[in-house]
Amino acid sequence: MRVTQMAAPLGAIVEDIDIRVIEGDGDSVKDEDVNLSTWQKLNQLFCQYHVLVFRNQDLQPDDHIAFARRWGELVKFPYGGLEDHPDIIELKNRGKSSDVNQHWHTDMSYNQAPPKLTMLYAHAAPEFGGDTAFSNQHLAYQDLSEGLKATLQNTTAFHTASGLARLYGQDEAAAPKATHPVLRSHDESGDPALYVCRAFTRNFTGWSREESKPLLDYLFSHSTSMEYQARHHWQAGDLVMWDNRSVLHYAVHDHGDDERVIHRLQVVGESTL
Ligand SMILES: O=C(O)CCC(=O)C(=O)O
Ligand SMILES: [Fe+2]
Numbered sequence: 001m002r003v004t005q006m007a008a009p010l011g012a013i014v015e016d017i018d019i020r021v022i023e024g025d026g027d028s029v030k031d032e033d034v035n036l037s038t039w040q041k042l043n044q045l046f047c048q049y050h051v052l053v054f055r056n057q058d059l060q061p062d063d064h065i066a067f068a069r070r071w072g073e074l075v076k077f078p079y080g081g082l083e084d085h086p087d088i089i090e091l092k093n094r095g096k097s098s099d100v101n102q103h104w105h106t107d108m109s110y111n112q113a114p115p116k117l118t119m120l121y122a123h124a125a126p127e128f129g130g131d132t133a134f135s136n137q138h139l140a141y142q143d144l145s146e147g148l149k150a151t152l153q154n155t156t157a158f159h160t161a162s163g164l165a166r167l168y169g170q171d172e173a174a175a176p177k178a179t180h181p182v183l184r185s186h187d188e189s190g191d192p193a194l195y196v197c198r199a200f201t202r203n204f205t206g207w208s209r210e211e212s213k214p215l216l217d218y219l220f221s222h223s224t225s226m227e228y229q230a231r232h233h234w235q236a237g238d239l240v241m242w243d244n245r246s247v248l249h250y251a252v253h254d255h256g257d258d259e260r261v262i263h264r265l266q267v268v269g270e271s272t273l
Contacts, residue, residue, distance in 0.1 A: 001014060001015070001016055001017045001038075001041070002014070002015045002016045003015075003045060005049070006049070006051065006053060006230055006232075007230030007231075008230075009135075009136045009139055009227065009228050009229060009230055010049055010050045010051050010134055010136040010228075010230050010246075010247060011049055011050070011051040011052075011053065011134065011230045011232070012045055012048075012049035012051070012052055012053070013052075013053045013055065014042070014045065014052055014053065014054050015054075015055060017054065018057070018058075019054055019057055019059070019063070019067045019239065020057075020058075020059065020063045020066075020067075022038045022039065022067075022070075039070050043071070043188075046117075046241065046243060047186070047188050047189045047243070048189075050134070050136060050138075050242065050243045050246040050247045051134050051230070051232070051240065051241070051242045051243070051247060052240070052241050053232060053238060053239075053240050054238070054239040054240075055235065055237065055238055056237045057121070057237050057238070057239045058237065059121050059239065061082060061084070061085040061088050061263065062085075064088065064119070064121050064239070064263060064265065065085065065087065065088070065265065067119070067239070068117075068119050068241075068265050068267055069267075071116070071117060071267045072116070072267045072268050072269075073267065073268045074087040074265055074266065074267060074268070075087070075108075075115050075265070075266040075267065075268055077089060082263075087265050088263050088264065088265050089263070089264045089265070090261065090262070090263055090264070091120075091260070091261070091262040091263075091264055092260070092261050093130070093253070093255065093257065093258075093259070093260045094257055094259065095257065096253075097253075098253050099251045099253040100164075100167065101249075101250070101251035102250065102251050102252070102253045103198060103199050103250060104135065104197055104198055104199065104220070104223070104224050104248045104249070104250045105197045105198070105199035105200060105248060105249065105250075106137075106195065106197050106200075106244045106245075106247070106248055106249070107244045107249075107266065108161075108176075108244075108266075109159045109178065109180060109195070109197060109200045109201070109244075110159045110160050110161035110164075110175065110176045110177055110178055110200050111176055111178055112178040112179070112180075112271050112272070112273070113268065113269055113270055113271040113272075114178075114244055114269050114272070115244055115266035115267055115268060115269050116187075116243065116244060116245055116267055116268070116269030116270070117241050117242060117243055117244060117266065117267045117269075118241065118242055118244060118249075118264065118265075118266045118267075119239065119240070119241040119264070119265055119266070119267070120132075120238075120239070120240050120241075120262050120263065120264050121238070121239045121262065121263045121264075122234045122235065122236050122237065122238045122239075122240075122260075122261070122262050123236060123261040123262065123263065124236055124259045124260060124261040125234035125235050125236050125238070125259075125260055125262075126234075126255040126258035126259065126260055127258065128255065128258075129252065129254040129255030129256075129258065130234055130251075130252065130253070130254070130255040130258070130260045131231040131232055131233050131234065131252045131254075132231065132232045132234070132240065132249055132250070132251055132252070133229055133230070133231045133232075133249065133250040133252055134229065134230050134231070134232070134242060134247045134248070134249050134250075135223060135224045135225075135228045135229045135247060135248045135249075135250075136228045136229075136230075136246065136247055137193040137194045137195065137223060137228070137246055137247060137248060138186075138191050138192070138193045138246055139227070139228045140193070140194040140222060140223045140225070140228055141183060141192045141193050141194045143222070143225075144194070144222075149183070152182045152183050153183060155181070155182045155183075155204050155205065156179045156180060156181050156182065156204070156205040156273070157179070157180060157181075157182050157196055157201050157202075157203065157204050157205065157212075157216075158177065158178075158179055158201070158202050158203050158204075158205060159177065159178050159179070159180060159200040159201050159202070160175055160176070160177040160178075160200060160202055161175040161176045161177070161200065162175040162177075162202075163199065163200070178272075179205060179273065180195055180272045180273070181195065181272060181273070182194070182195060182196055182204070182219075183195065184245065184272055186243075186245050186246060187245065187269075187270050191246075193245065193246055194219065194222075194223050195245075195272070196216060196219050196220065196223065197220070197223070197248055198216075198220040201216060201220075203216070204216075223248060224248065224250075231252070234260070234262075244269065245269065
């Protein structure tokens with residue numbers, strides 16, 4: 001296994017590994033088998049770099065699922081999954097002028113226990129464009145002033161999927177919602193991270209929307225400073241996993257109809273409160 005750092009703020013490329021055959025055949029990280037040490041190493045890298053890229057993988061949906069299951073239970077999707085593998089959603093760009101994920105967000109922060117990681121496997125990728133951008137929220141936290149850190153330390157914020165509901169013509173009031181600490185400690189590394197995003201965060205708890213907006217706008221802009229960002233340019237056969245506790249991400253839709261087909265699944269995370 002060869003590990004190369006991907007960019008200054010985040011990411012590692014892991015090579016000389018076939019993720020179908022990490023020795024041992026336990027299907028969960030709780031298994032006490034020889035496999036654990038390889039997984040432990042990968043999880044250590046994951047907590048350190050927040051985004052891992054495995055190139056040139058040859059995966060069937062069952063392989064994708066087996067690898068993800070080492071990190072925990074899969075998030076169940078009520079609809080939209082592959083026929084034989086409902087926990088996998090296929091992302092396709094053809095005929096779409098934009099991408100629903102074309103904004104900075106952390107996945108499903110409108111749930112009280114958002115998925116800890118998202119794992120994408122590319123079947124087809126454009127020659128140019130269609131990158132996924134990431135932004136390191138541990139770095140965003142570190143650069144806040146001591147004064148702002150102190151203000152935000154015991155502050156929580158309201159997150160909602162009402163914007164998505166509007167997009168899909170559904171009842172906004174019934175959209176999922178959650179409250180999260182604005183400064184979130186990573187449940188494995190313990191490292192603090194900023195945990196807000198323009199897509200889903202509406203106001204600070206106990207503050208009005210009007211009062212919250214200027215400071216949230218500042219945090220949204222700060223959280224995506226160029227200094228915290230890296231981009232992944234996809235090739236077919238790439239498996240990329242990111243840590244929703246540590247990074248924001250953005251699907252850059254600049255490739256028009258150049259084919260981009262990606263299988264996506266997520267692993268369940270813990271409640272933040
Ligand atoms: O298509 C991408 O690059 C990322 C999409 C996304 O935001 C997601 O899968 O959660
Ligand atoms: Fe996303």
